[in-house]
Amino acid sequence: MNADVAVTAVERFETPLLAVPVPKCGKELPAPLAALDERTGGLLSRLCAAGEFAGTRDEVAVAHAGGAAAGRVMLVGLGAVDRADRSAIRRAAAVAARRMRSLGGGAFAFAVPREFRGEIGPFDVAQSAIEGAEQGAWSFEELKSATAPDSERKPPVSALTVLVEPSEEAEARRGLGVGLAVAAAHVLARRLQALPPNHCTPTHLAEVAGQLAATHGFAITVLDRAAIAAEGMGGLVAVSQGSGTEPRFIVLEYKGAGDAAPVVLVGKGITFDSGGISIKPSQGMGEMKYDMSGAAAVLGAMDCAGRLGLRLNVAGVIPSTDNMPDGLALRPSDVVRGHSGKTIEIVDTDAEGRLILADALSYAGRFNPAAVLDAATLTGGAVICLGHTASAVMGNDETLVEEVRRAGERSGERAWQLPMFDDYRELNKSDVADLKNSGGRPAQTISAGWFLREFVKGYPWAHVDVAGTAYASSDAPPLPKGPAGVPTRLFCEFLLGRAG
Secondary structure, three states: OEEEEEEOOHHHOOEEEEEEEEEOOOOOOOHHHHHHHHHOOOHHHHHHHOOOOOOOOOOEEEEEOOOOOEEEEEEEEEEOOOOOOHHHHHHHHHHHHHHHHHHOOEEEEEEOOHHHOOOOOHHHHHHHHHHHHHHHHOOOOOOOOOOOOHHHOOOOEEEEEEEEOHHHHHHHHHHHHHHHHHHHHHHHHHHHHHOOOOOOOHHHHHHHHHHHHHHHOOEEEEEOHHHHHHOOOHHHHHHHOOOOOOOEEEEEEEEOOOOOOOEEEEEOEEEEEOOOOOOOOOOOHHHHHHHHHHHHHHHHHHHHHHHHOOOOEEEEEEEEEEEOOOOOOOOOOOEEEOOOOOEEEOOOOOOOHHHHHHHHHHHHHHHOOOEEEEEEOOOHHHHHHHOOOOEEEEEOOHHHHHHHHHHHHHHOOOEEEOOOOHHHHHHHOOOOOOEEOOOOOOOHHHHHHHHHHOOOOOOOEEEEEOOOOOEEOOOEOOEOOEEOOOOHHHHHHHHHHHHO
């Protein structure tokens, strides 16, 4: 999507469609929209008076604007908020872009009157607006055959203009530049999530990593099955042994800060999870193509770092395979030795993501990292605990966990901390090995976090469980059913904060 900033009064900007977020207002149009209402001949105030728009969250009213410079005016409800924050602005832009797509695409303008945004400045308005617009405008069509003639196909949403006041232009342009990079990262991650597992294989993830390396000048390392075994990654080898698809261990390195210790991002790359021998129920199994969402987020965040030239060193580490149940597959009661040298009793082959992440977290130690963040669709317990509203976060460093939480707030991909009391560590004790790969159903998200923590040595670490947030099983106004891209924007905001 093309994007720009324009300095002009809202009611005077010529555009096919002008979208304006509006707080809950009942039957009276808010005063800041009086000039726009006047240019439309009082149309907007009449919509409110008739109860056709009240500003409830995600509510949309579209009116042909008559004498206004805009061809149509779209009011988008912000809900009962005193002032819009970044998340509310991003959500409103996504709702507007999604409705724009259904109307036939093209260009639109987006304006948030100063009175509606309180302390949110022009940088944040512009960044949030383009992130939301790209989210709402995106759809996955590349595997569909064209059935309608070109004359009947609706064009995509092609351009966004963010309207600001004269004193805000410079900051808004800076925010727009950051937002475009974050939005591109989000789109990349969602596309990878959307691809079916026979397309998005570990090899394909490695190919995408190679494209990013070529574009941005990243160093890249890709290990095949033999090299993974030679490296001693017994967890990744074990999970992949039931599959005819080749595993890959992928490392991207971005150098933006000389010899400074890097941030390492680790993403679970299970491109399809059948559960292995501990096979999953058939209902909903198709959604297990999203088990590589952590890997997609890492690739997206690396792209963002490269686009913005962040003054930071970043490494992206992706262990990738699928988890299938053939005659060579990993079995319950098997014992494997991971990259760290620790032995692991397999009590559930559907607890496979933590096995490959354990190898990756052990490998990450060689970077002497400033911090390591891992992301994974790891446990159904995260859904039971937090639903589809927030991701679970835990770690060995309270300052880092809080930093992740704040990045989640800024990105709109919220995270909530779970405790890591020592008592939970006991759940992973094994009778025959150093530990077992599942602590059972009670506190399963925390025991899974503790399992990962066993392989973290000498660096600050935080784990983000996105099982409930990485994709949506039902439709919502700002985000349709399918890939949500979480935690790509959280990763990007974390890197932006670290880069200053």
